[in-house]
Amino acid sequence: LENNLVRVDRLASVGQFAAGLAHEIRNPLTGLKTGIQVIKNREIHQNDQSNVELLDGLTYEIDRINNLVSDLLDFSKPKLTVREKVKVKELIKKSLDLSKDGIKTKNIAVALEIDDATLYAYVDKSQTEQIFLNIINNAIEAMEPGGHLKIKVKSVILEKIPYIQINFKDNGSGIEDAILDKIFDPFFTTKAKGTGLGLVVVVVSKLVEENNGKIEIESKLSVGTKIKVYLPEYWGFENEDKSIDH
Numbered sequence: 267l268e269n270n271l272v273r274v275d276r277l278a279s280v281g282q283f284a285a286g287l288a289h290e291i292r293n294p295l296t297g298l299k300t301g302i303q304v305i306k307n308r309e310i311h312q313n314d315q316s317n318v319e320l321l322d323g324l325t326y327e328i329d330r331i332n333n334l335v336s337d338l339l340d341f342s343k344p345k346l347t348v349r350e351k352v353k354v355k356e357l358i359k360k361s362l363d364l365s366k367d368g369i370k371t372k373n374i375a376v377a378l379e380i381d382d383a384t385l386y387a388y389v390d391k392s393q394t395e396q397i398f399l400n401i402i403n404n405a406i407e408a409m410e411p412g413g414h415l416k417i418k419v420k421s422v423i424l425e426k427i428p429y430i431q432i433n434f435k436d437n438g439s440g441i442e443d444a445i446l447d448k449i450f451d452p453f454f455t456t457k458a459k460g461t462g463l464g465l466v467v468v469v470v471s472k473l474v475e476e477n478n479g480k481i482e483i484e485s486k487l488s489v490g491t492k493i494k495v496y497l498p499e500y501w502g503f504e505n506e507d508k509s510i511d512h
């Protein structure tokens with residue numbers, strides 16, 4: 267009996283441990299970063315370019331560790347999946363809102379085209395927001411300032427199952443054929459500050475495993491990338507709708 271109790275406690279604490287560890291790593295990093303900034307601003311270093319470059323290099327490595335901690339934390343969080351009826355349009359709007367800083371800074375034009383504003387998916391709301399957010403952020407990062415992101419939503423049938431298809435089309439760098447099948451490998455990244463965990467953590471663990479979704483990628487170097495996400499469409503009875511509408 268006692269053994270059982272101990273095991274339950276340990277399972278519950280895995281997520282807390284990860285969160286605690288992330289905090290413990292980030293705190294000293296913040297201290298280091300602040301210290302480096304103070305040293306860099308001292309007059310004595312202002313005219314010494316090699317010192318400034320060295321200090322910028324240290325800041326850069328600290329940012330990389332910070333990014334890695336964020337993605338690992340996301341990965342180790344215990345997943346509580348609650349699937350429910352959710353309006354796809356609202357999910358996309360929320361994700362766009364979460365990435366508004368990047369959209370603004372890079373002056374990205376976003377076009378949202380939706381076949382029917384009342385399309386509902388049967389998914390976990392916050393996990394799906396994370397999925398969209400990651401795809402949108404990858405698109406923003408791949409584009410030059412002034413780029414175009416097109417998001418198209420429609421209802422489709424795949425192997426007799428109804429899905430909501432969401433296409434994210436960017437006119438960014440595109441992906442070389444030779445590396446297209448590597449982008450789902452953990453830690454594969456082409457970015458200086460990337461972690462290579464976004465697609466693995468979000469797509470494999472959250473979209474496919476937790477929410478019965480699918481993903482397809484088409485890409486052409488220097489032309490752009492199209493990501494198709496399929497979420498299971500909500501189907502239910504009229505009277506059921508009212509009680510669980512969001």
Ligand code: ADP
Binds near residue numbers: 404439441454456466
């Ligand atoms: P990260 O963004 O940290 O590099 P991801 O797992 O999110 O990790 O993506 C892995 C790699 O896939 C990226 O480094 C990039 O090379 C490629 N990639 C993903 N999305 C796009 C996109 N929209 N356009 C071009 N390349 C992309």
Ligand code: MG
Binds near residue numbers: 403404
């Ligand atoms: Mg990413």
